Amino acid sequence: MQPCFTKFRSPKALIRQIFLSAITLSRKMELFVGSEHSDLYQKYRPTYPPELYAFIANFCKTGRGSLDTAVDVGCGTGLSTLPLCKYFNKVIGVDVSETQINTARTTHRQSNLMFHTSNGEQLQFLSDCSVDLVTVAQAMHWIEPEPFYREVTRILRPSGSLVVYGYGINTIDSNEGNKIIDKFYSHDLEGFWDSRRRHIDNLYQEISLPFSGSERISDFVIQNRWSVSDVVGYLSTWSAWQRYLKQHPDSNLLVEIQRHLENIYQDQKITITWPVFVLLGRKESEKKP
Ligand SMILES: C[S@@+](CC[C@H](N)C(=O)[O-])C[C@H]1O[C@@H](n2cnc3c(N)ncnc32)[C@H](O)[C@@H]1O
Numbered sequence: 001m002q003p004c005f006t007k008f009r010s011p012k013a014l015i016r017q018i019f020l021s022a023i024t025l026s027r028k029m030e031l032f033v034g035s036e037h038s039d040l041y042q043k044y045r046p047t048y049p050p051e052l053y054a055f056i057a058n059f060c061k062t063g064r065g066s067l068d069t070a071v072d073v074g075c076g077t078g079l080s081t082l083p084l085c086k087y088f089n090k091v092i093g094v095d096v097s098e099t100q101i102n103t104a105r106t107t108h109r110q111s112n113l114m115f116h117t118s119n120g121e122q123l124q125f126l127s128d129c130s131v132d133l134v135t136v137a138q139a140m141h142w143i144e145p146e147p148f149y150r151e152v153t154r155i156l157r158p159s160g161s162l163v164v165y166g167y168g169i170n171t172i173d174s175n176e177g178n179k180i181i182d183k184f185y186s187h188d189l190e191g192f193w194d195s196r197r198r199h200i201d202n203l204y205q206e207i208s209l210p211f212s213g214s215e216r217i218s219d220f221v222i223q224n225r226w227s228v229s230d231v232v233g234y235l236s237t238w239s240a241w242q243r244y245l246k247q248h249p250d251s252n253l254l255v256e257i258q259r260h261l262e263n264i265y266q267d268q269k270i271t272i273t274w275p276v277f278v279l280l281g282r283k284e285s286e287k288k289p
Pocket of ligand 1: 045073074075076077078079080094095096097100118119120121136137138139142143144
């Protein structure tokens with residue numbers, strides 16, 4: 001059985017781990033701190049399909065887990081946290097960025113929903129065996145797996161579930177439009193993507209969960225009918241664009257893209273689709289004596 005407590009490491013190893021986490025964290029944090037980025041994120045990022053949350057709740061139930069407490073780590077502005085409120089008595093969104101948490105708090109007001117600023121690798125505010133579901137949406141590639149999985153194993157109740165999911169690169173319903181977005185993604189922003197972005201490109205194939213029997217599904221997609229401005233707004237939320245802008249504050253790349261897309265679509269809506277990947281795992285149940 002997986003234990004409900006953390007194994008103690010030597011003080012030297014612990015200090016090294018904290019030091020390394022602090023360095024990687026400060027590098028990652030620069031991407032999510034700006035309140036403007038947070039507002040863009042809340043406005044233009046796609047939401048996940050409601051069926052995905054019904055599926056996750058069902059996964060918890062079939063594992064004989066209860067639907068009491070869910071924790072969404074790397075919750076950002078709460079887009080991935082709010083839908084859990086329909087199924088769980090208590091939902092806690094956790095994010096390392098104070099700005100994201102502030103936007104989440106002001107945007108979503110629900111009696112069974114709360115937000116907490118913390119990094120996923122250190123969840124001391126949650127006690128051992130107190131959580132039925134941990135989710136991570138579009139954020140696992142930012143989190144250090146080893147300390148995070150140790151924390152997940154500690155806080156999950158026996159039979160509790162861990163669900164890690166996200167979406168890959170979008171396509172739109174015009175070859176010409178796809179070429180424009182592809183050039184922006186692969187050529188213009190080349191060198192501005194964090195190396196961890198490859199995990200999104202390969203739909204988390206290199207990421208595995210710490211529990212035996214974990215599974216992977218790719219049955220869901222996110223699909224929206226968006227205006228050209230919505231699509232361009234979404235492109236502006238890309239972390240590589242935010243980095244690019246810091247070096248090229250006067251860039252009109254997105255203005256150009258908007259113009260090209262308007263030429264193709266005129267006033268018509270764009271169908272935009274993202275492939276969704278889902279990794280599901282369960283902590284072992286308590287063995288009967
Ligand atoms: C791409 S956003 C995903 C937000 C949300 N889950 C969604 O699906 O829309 C990634 C989020 O992970 C957070 N993050 C990055 N590293 C983290 C860490 N080590 N612990 C907790 N959150 C982290 C960032 O602050 C950011 O809000």
